[in-house]
Amino acid sequence: MADEELPELPRGIALAWGVAANPQRGPKREMSVERIVDTAVELADAEGIGAVSMAAVAARLGFTPMSLYRYVSAKDDLLLLMQEQATGVPPEEHREHEGWRARLRALFEAQVLIYLRHPWILSLPITGSPITPNSSAWIDAGLEALAATPLSETERLAVALAMTGHARWYGMVLAGYDEQARTNDLTADEVSAREAALFDRVITAAEFPHLRAAVDAGVFTAPDDPFRFAMERLLDGVGMYIEAVAQGAAHATAQDWVSLDPAELTGDKKYREAQKGVREAEKALRDARKIERQARRDALERAARGRRDS
Template identity: 65%
Template sequence: MTDATDIELPRGVALAWGVAANPQRGPKREMSVERIVEAAVEIADAEGLAAVSMAAVASKLGFTPMSLYRYVSAKDDLVLLMQEEATGAPSDATREAGGWRERLEALYREQLQHYLRHPWVLDIPISGVPATPNSAAWMDAGLSALAETDLTYDERLAVMLLVTGTAHWAGSILAGYARVEREGGLDGETITRNEDALFRSLITADAYPHLRAAIESGVFLDESDPFSFALERGLDGVAAYIATDPASRRGSSPTWVTLDDGDIADDKKFREAQKAVREAEKALRDARKIERQVARDARERRARARGER
C-alpha cells in the first residue's frame, strides 16, 4: 500500500484540503480561491454549469482570466471545488437523528435538498469518488450510522451507496421537472396530466399490456413519492439482513456487473447477429407505429360513420 505522504495530490484536491501552495503573485485587489469558487457557484446557480468558464468568473469578479489561473489552474479543478462548496457537509442534526435507519433517511433528505438547491451539481460527470473533505464527511456519516451494526465495512459502504444513489437519482428527476416548470411556464399538475395523456395515446394493451394496465390504474397521476418508497423498501431489506445470523449470510458479495459478450465482440458472425437484432427491433417499432396510426384512422372512420347516421 502506498503511503499517503508519497502521493502527489492533484491541484484541485490539494486546494479542497487547503494544502496547496498559495500563488506568489496575484492581483493587488482582494482575490482568493474561496472568492473564485463563490462567484462560480453563483453563476452556476443562475445559469447552469455550462455557463461557468474562467472568463465568465473573471468577468464577474472584475479581473482577467489569467489572474484566476494563479489560484485555480484548470476548469476541472474549479468544478471540483464548486461541487465541494455546493454539496456541503452533513449537519450535526442529521448525524444524530436516531438509530441507524433514521440517520440514513435523514442523510438522504439532506443530500437531496443540496441537489435541489444546486441542481447543476448533477450535471458534473462522474469520474470516481471525489477525494475532498465534504465528500469524505458524507461517507463518514453513513458509515457512522451503521457503526453499531455487525455489517462488514464493505456492506456498510454498499448501504451508503443505496442511500446516496437514491438521492442522486431523485435529485436528477425532481430538478429536471423543476426546469420544465420554469422554462415551459407549466405547473407540476399540468405536466403530470400531459404525460399521462401522452402515454395513454401511445401505449396499447396489445403491445405493452402491463404498462397499459399501470396507466389505467392512474400510476402516472399518483402523488406518492416513489423514491422514498424505494429507499424505505431497500432499508427494510437491510434491516432484515442485519437481523439474520451472521454465520448464515452469503460468503462473498456479488461481483461488479460488466458488459456481456465482451470476449466475442470482435467476432464477425456475432456482430452480424447483433446488427440483425437491431434491424428487427427497428422493424418492430416501425410496425407498431403503423399499427397505432391505422388504429387511429379506424377510430376516426368509425366516428365519422356514426356521425353520418
Template identity: 55%
Template sequence: MSVEKIVDAAIEIADSDGIQAVSMAAVAKRLGYTPMSLYRYVSSKDDLLLLMQEEATGLPPEPGEEDLGWRARLVELYEAQSQIYSRQSWLLSMPITGSPITPNSSAWLEADLEALRDTGLTEEEGIAVSLLVTGAARWKGLIAAGYEEQSRATGLDAAEVAAREQRLFDAVITEDGYPFLRKAIDAGVFASEFDPFDFGLERGLDGVEAFIEAIVNARAGAASDVANDGSSAATSVAAPDDATEAAAAGHAAIADDDPAVAADKKLREAQKAVRQAQKVLAEARKRERQVLREAKERVAKRR
C-alpha cells in the same frame, strides 16, 4: 479576488444557467476581472468544478443528542442529500471519476458508516448500504432536475408539464400495446403525491434490517460457539493428568490417519490464514487512511 469569491460566482452562474454555462471567462466577467487573472487563484476549470462541487455538497447534518438508530439516521442523511440535489441540480451533471476523496464528499460517506457502526455489518456491506442511500437520493434528484429543466426550457409550470405528459400518454400508451402501464396511468400514478423514491429506499432498508437480524446475528452466534468450544478445549488441556497425557500421545500417533483429527488440523490452518489476511487488510486500511489525509491536505493547500 479570492478562491472563495471565484467559487461563489461560479456557483451562482451554475444555479441560474446550469453547469454548462460555467467557464473561466464567464466567472471573470461576473467578477469584473480578466480570465487570466483567475488562474492566479484557480489553476484550471477542472479544479474550479471540483471546488464548486465541494462547496455545494457541504457537510452532512450532525447527529442529534438522541440516538435515532441506524435506520432513522440513514433516512435523515438521504433527505438531506435529496434537498441538496433539489437546490443545486447542476451537481448531478458533474462526472463521477472515482471514489470520494474530497473532505466534504468523504464526510457524507463517513456519516453513513458511522450510523451503521453497531449493526455488525462488514465494511464491504456498510459501503454497499451507503451506496443504496446515496443512489436513491441521487436518482430522486435526477428526476426532479429533469422536470425543472423542462419547465425552464418550455416556460410551463409543473401542472402544465403534467398535463402535457398526460396527453402524450393518451396518444402513445394504448391498452392493447401496454396494458399494465395503461392501467397504472389510468390509476393516476404519475399525478399522485406518492413518493416512489422514498418508498423504494424504505423497502431497501427493510431488506438491510432483515439481513442484519438474520445473517449478522447468525455470525455473532457462530463466533460465540467457536469461542465456547475453544474455551472448553483450553480448559481440558490446562491441567492434564497422567491419563490425559497418555491419551494425547496416543492420539498424536494416529492423527494423520484419523479423518476427524485431520479435519480439525485443516480448520486450524484455515483460521491461521484468516488471521493473516485480516492483518494484511488492517495494513491496507491504515495506508488508505494515510492517503486520504494527504489528499485532504493537498485540497486544503489549494484553498
C-alpha cells in the same frame, strides 16, 4: 524493499484539502480560490453549469482569465471545487435521530435537497470515488449511521453508497420536474397531469399491456411517491439482512462487477458491426410485432363489424 512513493495529489483535490501551494504572486489581494469558487457557484445557480467558464468567472470578478489560472489551473479543478462547496457537510441534525434507519433517511433527504438547490451538480460526470473533505464527510456520516449494526465495513459502505445513489437519482428527477414547471409556468401537479395525458395518448394495451394498465390506474397522477417507496423498501431489505447477520447468518459476498465485453472495450470493428446487425434485427422484430398487433386489431374490428351487419 524500498517503500513505494505515494502518488501526488491532483491539484483540484489538493486545493479542496487546502494543501496546494498558493500562487507566489497574484493580481490583487481580493483574489483567492475561495472567492473564485463562490463566484462560479453563484453563476451556476443563476444560469446553469453551461454558463460557467474561466472567462465568465473572471469577468464577474473584474479580472482577466489568466489571473484565475494562477489560483485554479484548470476548469476541471474549478468544477471539482464548485461541487465540493455546493455539497457542503452533512447536517448535524441527522445524529439526533434514533437508529440507523432514521439517520440514513435524514441523510438521504438532505442530499436530495442539495440537488434541488444546485441542480447543476447533476450535470457533472462521476469519474471515481470522491476524495474531497465534504464528499468524504457524507460517506463517513453514512458509515457512522451503520456503525452499531453487525454489518461488515464493506457492507456498510455498500449500503451508504446505495442510499447516496438513490438520492442522486431522486434529485435528478425532482430537479427535472422543477425545471419543467419553471420553463412552462406550470405547477408540479400540472406537469404530472400533462405527462399522464401524453402517456395516455401513445400507450396502447396491445403494445404495452402492463404500462397501459398502470396508466389506467392513474399512477402518473397518484399522490404516492414511488422514489420514497423504493427508498423505504431498500431500507427494509437492509433491515432484514441486519437481522439475519445478527442471528448468525453468513455475510453475503458479491465480487463481480458489471462490465463491457473486452472486444467492445477495444473497439473491435467486426464486433461493432455484429452488434449493429443485432440491433437492426431487434428493430425489425419489434416492427414486425407491431404490424402483427395492428393486423390483429384490424381483424377483430372487421369481425365485429361483420357481426353487427349480419
